[in-house]
Amino acid sequence: MAAATGENGVSGAMAVAGGAQRSRGRPSRKEAEAIDRSVLEAARESFLAHGFTATTMDAIAARAGVTKATLYQRYDDKVAMLRAVLHERVAAWSAVSNRRAVNRGDTLDKRLEHYARSITRWSRDPEVRSFGELIRECWGTARAVAEEMQTIRVTRMLDVIEKDIREFGPKAGVTAANPRLIAELFLGMIGGVHRYLEDSGQADDQAVAQLCLNQAVNMFVAGKSAW
Template structure:
């Protein structure tokens, strides 16, 4: 459900009016640099001047795009979340018809996401600043959790049609799977370092148990 987003090198642009390609590169570099600095030093530990210098642009260029550091922070979060959750294993599930295999793929993706340092850092940053930016936590909930619910529910609904097994509440089944995996992760992550393999193994057990009650879905 997520892919690591690389941070580009400091920009080295030619003099004069930037081309459309350079404008896009500038924007990508600003967001990537700001994301890296916010994750490393927190919202209050970063200034617009430091972001401009680290990106290789002038303060005027930065402020022409983002009037305030808050505007830039929101854009960093929105862009990162949108890019993360736009990526899924749709192409893999298109070639797989067994619902068990599909759901195993989904929990494997979830496991990889939960241990991704970039995801964990962004999640912690949003929680730490949720009162200052009350719009971002609901955004992460929608693009993260609710998006995953919709994805699993679509898998379940499609499998029901293929297999001729009615499903009354695909969204509820998806939520049961997701919360069982994520809730387990939250508890055990407090006492030991979990790997993606640990989480995936638990997720597969959850899926297999849910499949035993498929006729009650």
């Protein structure tokens, strides 16, 4: 895969990076930011194309058009590089989720349905799936990073759902004794629906998936008296 792309501006960033290498002085703030972007983009492409184990810092530097010294000024090692890439992607995905959040609804039922759809949508996203495979590889080679990403992914979702259970639960006639536990059970249930759809070969049937998710949410909310 070529490192430069017109759409995301990496080609321009690499050009600036090359200019920064040729300059005897320190790069300007704009040049440094362009180098940062090109390095992250090169690392992301390399990790996704070759995996964590096969990717080297030399390869990332070459792909970004910077020297190894420039790369190591920013990241101590490949693990730090991977952590930066993953945090950047999580931030980007969170920004997209926040823009979609305006359609969450104003009742507990609607909000849980929204989260079920959102989790399903993200589980089908090609980039998210690719990073999921990368993280699974890291459990054996960069376990600390894999654990960190797993914690961030789950914790963020739990925080949002728990907050809504606390806020919208009473409006639905229920005050959960342990909102965090209810949020955890909800995520576990959605994960179970996804496994059922995968095992039954219906994961790609959006109509079936939506029906199953709605039924699961309805049953979950119907049992709110036990919360």
